Amino acid sequence: MQSVSDSTWSCSGFGLHAPNSDLRSGSGTYPIIYASPSGTISVMLKMGVIVEMTVDRAVRVLCHDTFSSVWNSLGTSACILHPNARIYQHDENVFCNFGTFPNPTYKMGTIVPGGVFFRMPHMPFAYMVSSTAVRGTVAVYLEQNQFPALSYDFTLAIFYAESMNGPEYAHVCNEVVKKARHRRRRDGSITLTINGIFIKQAVDGDVEVNLRPRYINCSPSKGTIRVHADMVDMAAQEDNKAYAVRGMQRIHVSRSGLLASDGRFVASIDHTGRLI
Template sequence: MADQNSTLSDFRKGTPEDASESVRTRSLYTAYSYHEETVESCQDYITYQRYGDFSKFFEPPATDQWPAGVLAAQTAVSFTSTSPTQMWRLPRSPPKPLSYYSNDDVCVYPENWRDPESSESGPAIVTPYGTISLRLHERVRVDMTIDRAVRIINHKNNIVICLSGCGSAAALLHPNGRVYQYGSRVEIMAHDSAGNNKYAKMWYKGVSFTSEQCALVYLVDAAGTRTTTDNFCDMGQDFSLPVFYNDSRHGPSYFQEAVSILQSSQYWVTEEGIENWIVNNVRVSQTQDGLVRVARNSNKYQLRTSPSNGTASLTTPFLHCTASMGQTSHLFVRRGERRMHYDGASFIVRNAGHSAGFDEKNQLKVY
């Protein structure tokens, strides 16, 4: 089965065959509890830290596309390999020193939520750990590995979007909820301001869902809606870090290779003031209002986020999901014919022509 061959098997949870791992178990007779988890990644163990409280303000996603046409003015990057912090474009103002990574153990991935003190752009750098980091304006950072894994951090809105190097895993962390796709499975947590978070899982059987205050698990499949027994991942951890680092080469031994990649990168600005980078065949673009778009593999993989309105979207051959902040808040996930939509009040899952979920009063509703 496709999901059993996922390249992120070290981080998989929530399947009946993984009963030895620490997960939340739901059934007709048990209610789950929270667990502090230690997840195996590479050869070491990583202890993850939790994020702060979510915001409660939402807005619809942006619909604009990449700027049309190919611009003639493209500036090739000239770079010396002697300094990991050599700038390959001029910043708007001298950046203050930032520590993106821990100086302790390279295999320990800290949760990089240090907010830059300045919202101005800074340099593109190669870190001592063999990754490339672009510090963009409006407090957005784009990290890349030499295997083209991408992680976007929108500090202004507490949003993280991540894509693995092989493309088989992705993550979206947003104030509205969290999405973790690995192989053919998609785990979802929709944040509820009252504390009754909703959970869903898209997999080969259909769509399973439940909530914090519900002791039952429901499955929407080709036959309709029924109760079942299922497990769900603990979505309270920063699972974007193993998505970013797993299956990607990184570490001090890859520093020079990352420098070579950055030396051959391109940067230019359009007449409309849109900044563009091409780094290792990954295209990064940022508009004047801060909207960041990243494309890979001829646009088969697309990531975007806007600091101005808190929108985020992730599109891969495996799924499409969007989230927004503002008066029309939402979290939407689609994989094939399976869908989940949450607007802060109603939580609805759809599969094979059947729909079910929780209404505004957190009661089960079959549509």
């Protein structure tokens, strides 16, 4: 195992990258670790995956033009931004948009302590499934803001607004980078331990970021990502499938429709919005 402060690593400003032996092996210069003057740390991996973190261990994982995700340092917020799924969790509430508006199969869902709500844009009402408020499924009329558009990069907003970052943390980031440990395994995968966070990239490009009990798994080649945080489990999967789970409450979507459950009652709609 290597330390990034070893003499085999080269340093330019705040950036640190792999030794020349990695270049000769065809693996390129990855991982590249960059301590920013603005008080954040970036770990750049192959296939365009970047893992950003702060000194208090907020983490943002992104693959340009494919997806991004984040958890904040307290574990109170987590989210996914993906072409097929935009999922934002804050405390006990989870807001979900699936598909691309104004696509006719665009679906929206909200998980709150009292139940699970879901609808499609052409529907004048939403459905609610609950074992406490209505004991089953019922149509309800809600304000549009109950289903926020999530049309901005909320992963970026959460990462910077809900963590310790700024120029005053730049020197701490530099020290964190110096203590990082890197290893290339026999199977060709790369592992890195930095700031108490374990990062692994397999030969096929799949990435795992682990800070127990939180983890992010993503595949840049398949365009999939999963986030497991303190209060939520969420994923954007292949074939336009996605889900969000908080405790016993859950929402699953696919091309054929949407399924919602509060743990006791289940409701679903097809791709046209018809209750089935």
